[in-house]
Amino acid sequence: xxxxxxxxxxxxxxxxxxxxxxxxxxxxxxxxxxxxxxxxxxxxxxxxxxxxxxxxxxxxxxxxxxxxxxxxxxxxxxxxxxxxxxxxxxxxxxxxxxxxxxxxxxxxxxxxxxxxxxxxxxxxxxxxxxxxxxxxxxxxxxxxxxxxxxxxxxxxxxxxxxxxxxxxxxxxxxxxxxxxxxxxxxxxxxxxxxxxxxxxxxxxxxxxxxxxxxxxxxxxxxxxxxxxxxxxxxxxxxxxxxxxxxxxxx
Numbered sequence: 001x002x003x004x005x006x007x008x009x010x011x012x013x014x015x016x017x018x019x020x021x022x023x024x025x026x027x028x029x030x031x032x033x034x035x036x037x038x039x040x041x042x043x044x045x046x047x048x049x050x051x052x053x054x055x056x057x058x059x060x061x062x063x064x065x066x067x068x069x070x071x072x073x074x075x076x077x078x079x080x081x082x083x084x085x086x087x088x089x090x091x092x093x094x095x096x097x098x099x100x101x102x103x104x105x106x107x108x109x110x111x112x113x114x115x116x117x118x119x120x121x122x123x124x125x126x127x128x129x130x131x132x133x134x135x136x137x138x139x140x141x142x143x144x145x146x147x148x149x150x151x152x153x154x155x156x157x158x159x160x161x162x163x164x165x166x167x168x169x170x171x172x173x174x175x176x177x178x179x180x181x182x183x184x185x186x187x188x189x190x191x192x193x194x195x196x197x198x199x200x201x202x203x204x205x206x207x208x209x210x211x212x213x214x215x216x217x218x219x220x221x222x223x224x225x226x227x228x229x230x231x232x233x234x235x236x237x238x239x240x241x242x243x244x245x246x247x248x249x250x
Contacts, residue, residue: 020159024166027051040174041071045146048167049073052160054132054148056080059171061136061144062096066200066219066233070144070175076127080149082232083122086223090119091133092145099142102133103161106153129153134168136175146171203237210248221247 031047032040045057056077060067066085072078084090091102094115104112107129113120123131130150137143146168156164200222207218225247226236239245 020162021166024051024163028167028170041171042073044167044171044174045071045073045077048146048148048164051163051167052148052156053150053154055151056149058147058149059136059144059175060085060092060147061175062142067092067096067145077147077149079232080123080126080128080131081147082234083126084119084147086226086231086233087119087122088223090116090123091131092147095133095135095145096142099135099137099139101135102131103155104131105155106130108153127151130155132156132164134164136168136172143172144175199241200233200237203240206240207247210246 027047027050028044031043031050035043041059045059048054048057056073058069058072058077058081060069060081062068066088067081069078069081069085072081081092084092091104095102106112107120108124128149128151130153132148132150132155134146134148135142135144136146146164148164203222204215204218207213207221208215211218211221213221222236222240223233225231225245226233229236236245240247
């Protein structure tokens, strides 16, 4: 049962906080059983989907040019995260810039469509109707986001929002406190999760060389090409890296 789904009593009344904590702690313990460091972000995305009235979840870290997607609960959630990275806009970027959560009950309503018109149009076309994004980090520094997606309009109750914040807190601890290195001789776990982001950087460098332009313009060209062809920035980046696409051809 998800937090807030119990029809008996006031789900947000006295003592609700401790009940949410126990339920979330139990779900996280079960979800992370026998998980290695590289599995933790994805497992926690799955825990969020199990606990909350959402259909997908993804986690991203702040990047120098675009968010670094680390994990998602499903290919659908991964594509929605990539959509935000491709457009360079959306609630994820807003939370990274402000450090404040964004809770959009209906992306088709005036508020969502006005704040992110291009993202809203593309996301609605992909079947998304509501999105809730929580910051990862501290009150002073936002290091990433936990993005929660719904296929139908709807918000989170106060009890469910507490549960989401608890998951986000554990996600922050996992990303910041877990060792970045695995046992001697193994590849650092985070570098494996961020491999797709590295491909984007590699493609940006190749576009810079092909066109003789700076990094910001090269990334803008990459994003623009992806948007124009209904693809993600990662998909176009992979084509560039593997020499299936050049930007200096006429």
